[in-house]
Amino acid sequence: MTLPTLLAKFLELIFGVTLMPLALLKYAFSNRYPGQPAFGKPKALKSRYDVIIIGGGGHGAAIAWYLAKHHGIRDVAILEKGYLGGGNTARNTAVIRSNYLTEEGVNFYRESVDLFGNLSNELSYNIMLENRGQLTLAHSDAAMRSLRWRAEVNQHLNVRSEMLDRQAIRELVPNLAMSEDARFPILGGLWHADGATGRHDAVAWGYARGACEQGVELHQLTEVVGLKVKNGRIAAVETNRGTIECGVAVQAVAGTCSVVADMAGIKLPIHSYPLQAMVTQPYKPLLNPMVSSPHVHVYIQQTSRGEFVIGGGSDPYALYNTRSTLEMKESLSAAILELFPFLGQARLLRQWAGVTDMTPDYSPIMGLSPVENYYLDAGWGTWGFKATPICGKTMAELIATGKTPPLIKPFELERFYRFEQVNEAGATAASH
């Protein structure tokens, strides 16, 4: 027994209480820490894997986990150029919702929200899911019509979504500026009770830990630099740590979709734009639901730490760079003060940007590619985090069976050649 432990025991005997700081302090003097590392030491790369997943974010980790868990495919390597969940998984604003506008979109995201609901139990890893609901505001008659349309589509497809009047909004979000004299008075809103938030990092960590426990290998600091295509098939993946052969390769990257696909000779209907977000200093809990206003181009939520996360639309032009601009900070700040004037006192704690891969129809590109054994999980623009579980599940099914699941069939790359886009006007970027 170490000295601090003895001291703690002694104090416990005398005062009859357990002194938490001392109980913790004993670990500072000990080599043994109660936490178990979730990942083993990095292994050498094998010369071949059945499945290679390019990109170790939430999506890549989820694909690996469902491959191992549902399909028994465990000879899988996740190749990540940085660290696990360090890309757009860490940069998104962690909104989980399914109140989209197209039937294809609503069905897809509804299943994702359902999977999120039980994810902490399934992974035995706390993703800190909070079912707080999401409120989308309308400041014009046209916006009211579009929200009513969304409510009807959502209800028809069993998603909880309903119109709220001004009084109901006032009761739901007492701090919201509801003045009729405002520049853009709030006329009503769309209330989505299924809306939730969670810890985005934990989703990637939980899936990756679960996958690695079943034999999947996670290789961080392993960047894919080339793809060898022979006779219309991926023969090998070239990395900064050597060349690896594979049965199947999946592209699950964000921010560099076009660059990676180009290595396989595939051209995509994607343009990459930065999206900037920011966080204020922490406050006491005073905003429960997530609030979004397509009209003033801003959305906000208070994290469980008390900080306000504020995001909006993408940058006005394409860029592969996560620099921040004063213009976007100004426009986000101006917009949020329209809704929550008390934030005029708040100081910004952090600001950042992520590169979003925008498709012309605001829907993802999933499934088969022109290269036979190369699968796409791309074009996740501003809707990637909320799709993590369902994306992992359906992509794993596609890899295991070779058949595209009906849920993601509408999102295949070929839709652009058939002029069958899935026009997702319910996407945040589309409405902002």
Next chain:
Amino acid sequence: MKILNCPLNGPRNISEFTYGGELHEMPDPDSSGAREWAEYVFFDENKAGVVTEWWCHTATSFWFLAERNTVTDEVMRTFLASERFSEANRIEPSA
């Protein structure tokens, strides 16, 4: 504040401009099929590096071309569209 040099109006704040996307080579309408048109309309190189793209000075509705590095956000040069589109490229309306 980022400044873009408009070939018509000179250097102006970039917020006065509208981004118009990549310059695409138009396929020959007489000989190309639906797939080529789909690629022309929807698909992009989306290159990380120097690209040629359309910009419009919103206040004067003046369209021009720019060479810009999409990684560093440096504008190499801006120039008149006539540099790339001569009379010979113009499609004659069918009689």
